[in-house]
Amino acid sequence: MRNIKPELGGFFQRDRSWHPPAFAPGYKSTVVRSPQRAPIAFSHTLSEITGPVFGHSMLGELDNDLTVNFARPGESAIGPRIIVYGKVLDENARPVPNVLVEFWQANAGGRYRHKKDGYLAPLDPNFGGCGRTVTDEDGNYWFRTVQPGAYPWPNGINDWRPAHIHFSIFGHGFVQRLITQMYFEGDPMIWRCPIVRTIPDKRAIETLIAKLDMESTVPMDARAYKFDIVLRGRRQTMFENKLEGN
Secondary structure: OOOOOOOOOOOOOOOHHHOOOOOOOOOOHHHHHOOOOOOOOOOOOHHHHHOOEOOHHHOOOOOOEOOOOOOOOOOOOOOOEEEEEEEEEOOOOOEOOOOEEEEEEOOOOOOOOOOOOOOOOOOOOOOOOEEEEEOOOOOEEEEEEEOOOOEEOOOOOOOEEOOEEEEEEEOOEOOOEEEEEEEEOOOHHHHHOOOHHHOOOHHHHHOOEEEEOHHHOEOOOEEEEEOOEEOOOOOOOOOOOOOOOO
């Protein structure tokens, strides 16, 4: 056994200038979705803290490989193969182990496997578009997939979403959930996206952009992108569903 110095320090106050306003007319959905009154933060109750919870045994062997987890035997998804990896960190840059990380995305043509997706790009019969993994004791996660395509959406006359992957990060229970999106370094579509443009600080946008890491590629197989997720603090990763406070 050893003595560990207790953690001391103030509360990590959320910097609201870092986050987009709830009402942003350029992103038309916010016109009807934004609250009409001041937000109120509520503490979690005992039932929310203690359950429901997920079990590690629920994860399948191929859950973190989107190139084959929906494919027919001997086949794989179509598109540029990539590996996405990174760490889940707390406000003091310490790794957070045993975090359930879910991810979902469009296929390489920019189409989701969803009955309400009206984009004309074809579906890939070998790509389901979703998966999950759990961080290890050092907060690491990784998964294999294909790089998604950009797609049009009915926000403006000619608005397109840049290529992106959705992330869902869970704490001990399913009600402790944070949602964000990851974009790709060098994509000029990022800066044209009406959703991205609601974020007032360029540095905040940059926390959502995964960096190309050619040192971690698998030769003749897949490129690699690094995307760390910071759960709290003044410079946390941008989360879509966490606008009410820290």
